[in-house]
Amino acid sequence: MREEEWRHEGSIRSDEGTIIVDMDHVLVESYMGVGFEWDPSDDYDYTDEQWAMIVERVAFTRAPLIRLMLRANAYTTGWDADGRPIYDWNTPMMLRAYRILDYCERHDIKVIIGEWSRSPEIGLTATDDAAWAELIGDFLVHMLDVKGYSVLLYYNFINEPNGSWATEDGNRFALWRRGMLHVRRMMEERGLTERIGLIGPDSSNEDDWVDLTVYALGDIVAAYDVHRYVNDHDIVSGDMERMVREKRDFVDRYDSEGAAKPYLMTEAGIVEGKDEAHDQQSRVKTFEYGLLMADFAIQTMRGGQAGVISWMLDDSMHRAPGYPAGSGQLKTWGFWNTVGDEADRALRPWYDPMAMLSRYCPRGSRIVYASDSGVPGVRAAAAVIPATDGGGHLTLVVVNHREEEQRIRLVVPDAAGRAVLRGYQYREDERTADAAGYPAPAFRIEDADLAEGMEMRLPGRSVLLLTTLEAGAEAGGVRFASSRNVARHRPVAVSSCQYSNEQGGECAVDGRRETAWVSKRRGDQWLAVDLEAERRIKRIKLLWGEGHARAFELAVSTDGERWTKIFERTDGAGEPEQICPEPLTARYIRVNMTEAGTTLGYSIRELAAYGEPREGVSP
Template sequence: MKAVEERLDGAAAWTVRIDADDVLVDAFDGIGFEWDPCDTYEHTDEQWETLLERVDFTRTPLVRVMLRANAYTAGWDGRGEPVYDWETPMMRRLWRILDHCERRGIDAIVGEWSRSPELGLTASDDPAWAELIGEFLHQLLDVRGYRCARWYNFINEPNGDWATEDGDRFALWRRGMLQLAQVLERRGLAGRIGLIGPDSSNEDEWVELAVYGVGGLLSAYDIHRYVQDADLISGRLERQVREKRRFIDRNDPDGAAKPYLMTEAGIVEGKDEAHDQQPRVRTFEYGVLMADFALQAMRGGQSGVIAWMLDDVMHHAKGYPWSSGEWKTWGFWNSSGDAQERALRPWYDPMALLSRLFPRGSRIVAASVWDDEGAWGAGPGTGGSGGVSVGEPGAGGIEGGEGAGPGTGGSGSGSVSVGEPGRWREPVLAGVRGVAALVPLDGGGHGWSAAIVSHRQGRQSLRLVLPQASGGADLAVYRCSERERPADADGYPAPALTLSGADAARGIELELDGPGVLFVTTAMPEDGPHGRQTASRQTTDAAAGREAQRKPQRKPQRPESFGLSWGVQPFADFGDLALGHPASGSISLHHRGSGPECAVDGLRHTAWRTRVRGEHEIAVRLDGLRRIGRVKLEWGEGCPSRYRLEASADGANWTTVLDRNGEEANMRLNPVSPGTSASGGEGPEELAFPTIEAAHVRLAAIRPAGTLGLELRRLSVYGPDAASADVPAAEAGAGGGGAAASPRDAADLRDASDPRDASDSSDPADAPDSTDAASAAGAPKGGGRR
């Protein structure tokens, strides 16, 4: 880590811009943890109450619970029929966990580690094993009535020799899956619990095999990753996650609707391989890395993350006798240890806050990081040892390193080398990342949370901007750094400060003493002991006619009083006004998923595709007359050399609001996300123009840039940013069919300034006493995302 620390040394100032339009995950499943029934350890009542209190504080919506068939199968009778025992010590521990999940509305991934040779099950594709699992799921769903079991995980890490026998491991796993699916169908269990897979460890290519081999059986995809520090600090993990998310979307006909999860997450660097222990869980550094792990999974498009693991005592350490009391050291604490070991470890804080502040059902959106020069990040480059070569497409490097163009060379320090734009959302500053969530509230409206992780050393100043916010909101700010970790009397993370009426659209000034993690949220802690769950936690006794055996009428809702009160953030209209509305256009390629409607259907794997020659156009009819100010275009393999963007109130008389003729001055390029821009780089184009009322939007005179024809994956239309002034189109020269003024030319017409000028944009008399107060500083120049 020394070289990395040297590269990231020094304080920094930057801006984090949340883009409510850029949806990474439409329906988040949550941050959770591995919560297995212990191999042999029995928690005392006091220890169990402590464990439940700590689980409740996280408000986790998702856990993973694994066992083996020998936990509920005693053997075979004289007729060769299985003998089941649902009240073994292991099963009682399982029911205790699931009881709590049921009460709290926690979704559980339930599954089995591997076959059970002691039962004579020596093959992963043994049909007898599938029958045992079928009986287990019947007991789980029908007899005991658990509704919390959402997915079933057939074989933990089937790509490993610790889980499956030698040979074609994927073929073995696939045959076992097919047999299990048949059993579930025959027993009437199909569709009542989903199948998730492939659950492979550090072999992501199994995702591709699963799509082609069992994609029709799976209702969700998952993988495990144990990574090196450099995989996180460089942002490599995010890119790898996104690649498989895209593959699922494009190759599984129903893939876009299926969640993709990280069901075991951990850091392998520093691990004691002989005993499968990770002593770094006792360090604060591990918490920063794991928070970054979760952020990159979300930014890559995964809908859930399971951290490995909850409590050390769940599993015995390898290489020791079970009587030794040596446990796998991977948890948030060790229930059997001394006072120091029983205490919450530092990595609990950021993971608990991620789980608590990014709840199930959230919409995960992008948060881009700008340096103090107003540049934004795109993707990793190819040169430089920690150097920077950040430039606009086709331009040379800028301050901080040397380079002839984006992604080349660079020997400077402090910023990351940026290559082809848009490969993934890499921040300009090395080791700094952000993500945000819009949280739908029961009473209507949204709350929001943002998380920023920084591996940089020293005191760091940042401005957090949410342009689509409209009006003030009360915010809580949490800091998790080695030198500053505010906590309540019981050791749970507490806000460092609260802000009243903060205007996120204009910018909020904050500080972080890095390395560390910063959280900003509209969720305010409720009065009471550290805002934790106060409802009864009494458990039922499995051996004495457990209440859970009564089939509940519905899945219980999470208790209203759960330690947080979500405040409503007023928003401007940030939804895609074109989504799902009628579209028309030039003749498309004649095959499924290529018509103009495919540019506005919201699906990742469809696109409007045209023939090669000639000019083309595509138009979308909005839901009545709407105020619009921005359009995003996500081009695929075929991008245009020029086009006009036009708007109309009646569909007959058109006004040109932008004329893209190859000159960047007429557009705002935002090279960050999948797809190819008109400039030849990857990433959607974000085109901003003065506000105009329109019921129709059209791209006209589109001329293909190459020999591939056109491929437009997404045409999105938005209202103006809340932080932008409503400027009539005529005032900016956008009417009469002429080109609109560029965002640069119209900068004086918009309430949005370059971050480097933020210090001059506020009245000194109104300056807050602390940099952690709501600021009137402007948003990044032109409102560009990265």
């Protein structure tokens, strides 16, 4: 695709929608990345040729994070006459695990490591068996001290402990909690608590376990995680983002150290179309699966999760249940099948968007807010890769679920100067690849004026990824000239206030998202900010608290008497609002709320205005 077919830059504003990247609204301060499940195979020891194929494909993704699971019976063969465990650190399963971990160690890929469930083969039948925790302690000492792995980040005690396949019948959370406490005690006794953290609850499609973990184990977990296997509607509708955000907010609010703890999606997949009996998802071979999974990842970023792990890398890792032993039937969930025929060994379509996300939203990125496009089925996420000189790199990924091409205007108000961008596209009818068959840029933009904005043309049912990374040494990324929030700490007047000492109007302009103005009641309410001088305004941002307005308008004034309406919404859903009117001059900004969207009073966490003072007027 030629550049002129893709974008129109300049003052033209799309009639269909606008995406504004807000550098000041950070969703994840230090992103951990887009990774995948990479387990030692149940049955296969790969040949050198097979292994070379696997690691070449992994290398292209530049995966920053993986998850690796096994069982205690992989390293424990039984118990001696005195009841002491008998270890074998060189079983076939452990040798397969070392091969993966050695690769991760060489390439600085962080690892979440843990155990699937109990091991009845060696007598471990109880989730809260203290003897199991002792085995885990010896395992971690072996991996950290004997093998010397420095990339082990978190220990995951039991995969999906809320499921009947993982824990005994009864109060599963209570069982898992007791087991977690045994593991924590063991880690303290061995001096491991500063070397590897505990992550949980690792529950599947039961996010209330996050609440329970915050209350019961918040003082011992270093990170929170869940699994989600969803239907297509959960993704296309945007419900995933809401579900993620609810739990991110819960952790921040009720764990006293929660804001500093990552929240991850450690298994991500789509259940619609799955063969339940054999745990096989044939849709991984379709274009559509990649479209949905790309949006899955986008919504985890938008919801504030610090990373996402796709289930899974390679079919050959796990045999399928429900078939006779030795049938060769595998779980079909991977990007390919290493032990399959030529067609099965080929990269499946969904590898492309997930590899691009992994590669160009690297560990250490700052995930910032990309506004709602205004077009149903079109969503975006933005990652900023910081540099020490005040600049950095920018990656924007946009998904379009609609059948029709969409024209969406992209604006990065804080971008300074022009940038060089490379564009990757995921489309059913067109694939751009390099000589080795890996995804390659479809186009290059030499002089993108991101602050002014440019129009993106999104083909129907496609993913577009734009990045300044790898655009060439001469390109130099993008510089950011942070706009001044001229509303911060300015005088505020309000129609009413629920708690004047804690939730007054000043809370809407203090720059802190944990505070908010709250009105006494619903109905007609207003909040107005005095900028104390006439200002040139280019952008206004509105962040709602727990009580948002369904119907509201923004108005501006130079004298506080005569008001001009610049924005109106009658279908508000509590999403952050980014308003980019034509540049205007104002001293006062007022939010008029006429219909509540909840049963609560109205609540505004932040009202911000970006721009510069008029010439001759001091800031």
